[in-house]
Amino acid sequence: MDSLQKTENQEVSQEQIILDAASKVFMRKGYEGARMQEIADEAGINKALLHYYFRSKELLFHHIFRQSFRSFWPSIEPVLYKADSDIRSVIKAMVYGYANLLEKMPYLPNFIINEINRDPAKVAGLIQDAGIKPEMVVSAFERAMNKGEIVRMDPRELIVNIIGLCVFPVITRPLLGTLLYHEKHAYEQFLQSRKETACEFICRAVCLNFAAKSDF
Amino acid sequence: MDSLQKTENQEVSQEQIILDAASKVFMRKGYEGARMQEIADEAGINKALLHYYFRSKELLFHHIFRQSFRSFWPSIEPVLYKADSDIRSVIKAMVYGYANLLEKMPYLPNFIINEINRDPAKVAGLIQDAGIKPEMVVSAFERAMNKGEIVRMDPRELIVNIIGLCVFPVITRPLLGTLLYHEKHAYEQFLQSRKETACEFICRAVCLNFAAKSDF
DNA sequence: ATTTGGTTTAACCATATGGTCAAAATTAGA
DNA sequence: TCTAATTTTGACCATATGGTTAAACCAAAT
Numbered sequence: 001m002d003s004l005q006k007t008e009n010q011e012v013s014q015e016q017i018i019l020d021a022a023s024k025v026f027m028r029k030g031y032e033g034a035r036m037q038e039i040a041d042e043a044g045i046n047k048a049l050l051h052y053y054f055r056s057k058e059l060l061f062h063h064i065f066r067q068s069f070r071s072f073w074p075s076i077e078p079v080l081y082k083a084d085s086d087i088r089s090v091i092k093a094m095v096y097g098y099a100n101l102l103e104k105m106p107y108l109p110n111f112i113i114n115e116i117n118r119d120p121a122k123v124a125g126l127i128q129d130a131g132i133k134p135e136m137v138v139s140a141f142e143r144a145m146n147k148g149e150i151v152r153m154d155p156r157e158l159i160v161n162i163i164g165l166c167v168f169p170v171i172t173r174p175l176l177g178t179l180l181y182h183e184k185h186a187y188e189q190f191l192q193s194r195k196e197t198a199c200e201f202i203c204r205a206v207c208l209n210f211a212a213k214s215d216f
Numbered sequence: 217m218d219s220l221q222k223t224e225n226q227e228v229s230q231e232q233i234i235l236d237a238a239s240k241v242f243m244r245k246g247y248e249g250a251r252m253q254e255i256a257d258e259a260g261i262n263k264a265l266l267h268y269y270f271r272s273k274e275l276l277f278h279h280i281f282r283q284s285f286r287s288f289w290p291s292i293e294p295v296l297y298k299a300d301s302d303i304r305s306v307i308k309a310m311v312y313g314y315a316n317l318l319e320k321m322p323y324l325p326n327f328i329i330n331e332i333n334r335d336p337a338k339v340a341g342l343i344q345d346a347g348i349k350p351e352m353v354v355s356a357f358e359r360a361m362n363k364g365e366i367v368r369m370d371p372r373e374l375i376v377n378i379i380g381l382c383v384f385p386v387i388t389r390p391l392l393g394t395l396l397y398h399e400k401h402a403y404e405q406f407l408q409s410r411k412e413t414a415c416e417f418i419c420r421a422v423c424l425n426f427a428a429k430s431d432f
Numbered sequence: 433a434t435t436t437g438g439t440t441t442a443a444c445c446a447t448a449t450g451g452t453c454a455a456a457a458t459t460a461g462a
Numbered sequence: 463t464c465t466a467a468t469t470t471t472g473a474c475c476a477t478a479t480g481g482t483t484a485a486a487c488c489a490a491a492t
Contacts, residue, residue: 014469028333029248030246030248030249030330032245032246032248032249033246033248033334035448035449035450036449036450036451037448037449037450045470045471046470046471046472047450047451047471048451048452048453048470048471048472049469049470049471050451051450051451051452052469052470055451056450056451057449057450057451107333110329110330110333112391113326113387113388113391114246114326114330116390116391117244117323117326117390118249120390123390123391123394123395124394127394127395132395134395134396138396151420153413153417154406154413156396156397156406157406157410157413157417159396160384160385160388160392160396161381161414161417163384164380164381164383164384164385164388165377165380165381165384167380167384168376168379168380168381168383168384169376169380171329172329172376172380174332174333174336174339175328175329175332175339176376178339178340178343179339179343179348179350180350180354180372180375180376181372190370190372190373194373197369197370197373198377201369201373201377201421201422202421204367204420204421204422205417205418205420205421206417206420230439251478251479251480252479252480252481253478253479253480261440261441262440262441262442263441263480263481264440264441264442264481264482264483265439265440265441266481267480267481267482268439268440271481272480272481273479273480273481433492434491434492435490435491435492436489436490436491436492437488437489437490437491438487438488438489438490439486439487439488439489440485440486440487440488441484441485441486441487442483442484442485442486443482443483443484443485444481444482444483444484445480445481445482445483446479446480446481446482447478447479447480447481448477448478448479448480449476449477449478449479450475450476450477450478451474451475451476451477452473452474452475452476453472453473453474453475454471454472454473454474455470455471455472455473456469456470456471456472457468457469457470457471458467458468458469458470459466459467459468459469460465460466460467460468461464461465461466461467462463462464462465462466
């Protein structure tokens with residue numbers, strides 16, 4: 001709580017060091033798989049300090065999870081608000097937004113999915129807490145449908161499809177990388193080029209009058 | 217091992233009862249989250265019996281995981297072999313195959329993803345053991361491209377997309393169900409209708425000369 | 433009925449793990 | 463420098479959990 005009045009000269013606060021370490025371990029191992037000792041080791045501190053700053057594993061986890069959950073919804077408001085942005089820009093913003101996010105945090109989706117599965121009841125509270133409002137994206141797609149830009153379909157399903165196409169290849173990297181691409185480097189390259197090809201795939205599926213790749 | 221010579225009058229062998237219970241618990245909780253006691257309770261037997269039939273948690277888990285892994289690859293060979301089957305039939309077979317599989321085993325994908333993440337090195341062995349060969353599906357798509365049935369793209373990427381579009385809505389059900397559909401019943405209905413709409417989405421994305429929904 | 437083999441159980445063990453605590457170390461202020 | 467507060471640590475505790483074992487149970491064969 002009152003961490004600001006302590007040693008100000010250190011570059012980054014002890015809490016932050018702990019949070020970073022905990023994030024790393026929790027993301028990879030999940031709540032059950034994570035060990036407080038491992039988090040302490042990762043942070044380079046004594047295990048008791050974890051309980052000194054955050055009371056329990058549950059509390060520490062809650063911090064991490066909340067924080068992680070907020071970052072999962074694409075921040076494409078800027079694109080949505082631009083009046084002249086066509087629907088392809090919106091799609092492109094979503095796909096690239098997720099691709100960039102997942103490059104930095106590849107374990108994020110699996111982490112969120114798992115911990116929500118562990119206690120599905122808390123999902124409503126999390127959404128409210130994070131202030132996630134899909135209505136804006138939904139209505140953007142609806143407008144595009146009314147304008148005849150994209151094919152008519154459930155806009156929420158389109159959101160599911162876009163996010164799924166972004167997330168799925170990342171969370172199945174070890175499996176599909178080996179199964180389909182044999183060497184991991186090839187799969188990394190695939191994930192790179194995919195930013196573009198995923199956009200094309202989606203636009204071919206929904207955009208009316210969508211021509212060739214070169215049109216993009 | 218020699219379970220066949222024991223009490224034959226019981227309908228289903230004790231091993232199978234244990235395997236069913238273990239499958240249920242491991243699928244929901246994962247390896248770390250699962251408790252041997254919970255599996256024993258689920259099977260309605262003493263905990264020591266788990267060790268009597270399967271030596272350790274690790275071994276028991278291995279049985280379950282192997283078995284689960286085999287069922288994840290779509291068995292669409294029948295459709296592939298039919299000479300007159302066009303590419304839409306193949307896509308439809310994949311989508312419906314996965315949809316039906318996931319209706320019965322909704323936790324399967326997450327289970328596999330998690331446990332592969334826990335030890336990515338074993339994935340190659342698993343694939344070989346299960347005898348999964350994606351080449352047939354790959355070449356089916358390649359043929360379709362050469363015939364001009366579908367747009368030219370990396371066939372492996374198409375596989376990733378199809379599976380992803382099938383699996384993602386299921387593994388994110390608690391999250392996206394609440395976020396986009398508010399009530400779970402609405403999401404169940406969405407998953408139902410989606411079998412068809414997912415096919416349409418994919419075909420619009422890849423099939424050349426794909427007309428309207430009614431064409432399906 | 434008795435023996436024999438496999439099956440099942442309750443009690444127990446060793447260890448790992450989340451958590452606590454009192455003492456030591458460190459820092460800040462007087 | 464001395465004191466008070468905060469931070470850090472090693473040692474420790476209680477419990478949960480995977481695993482073991484010896485005894486009990488039970489069905490089938492003799």
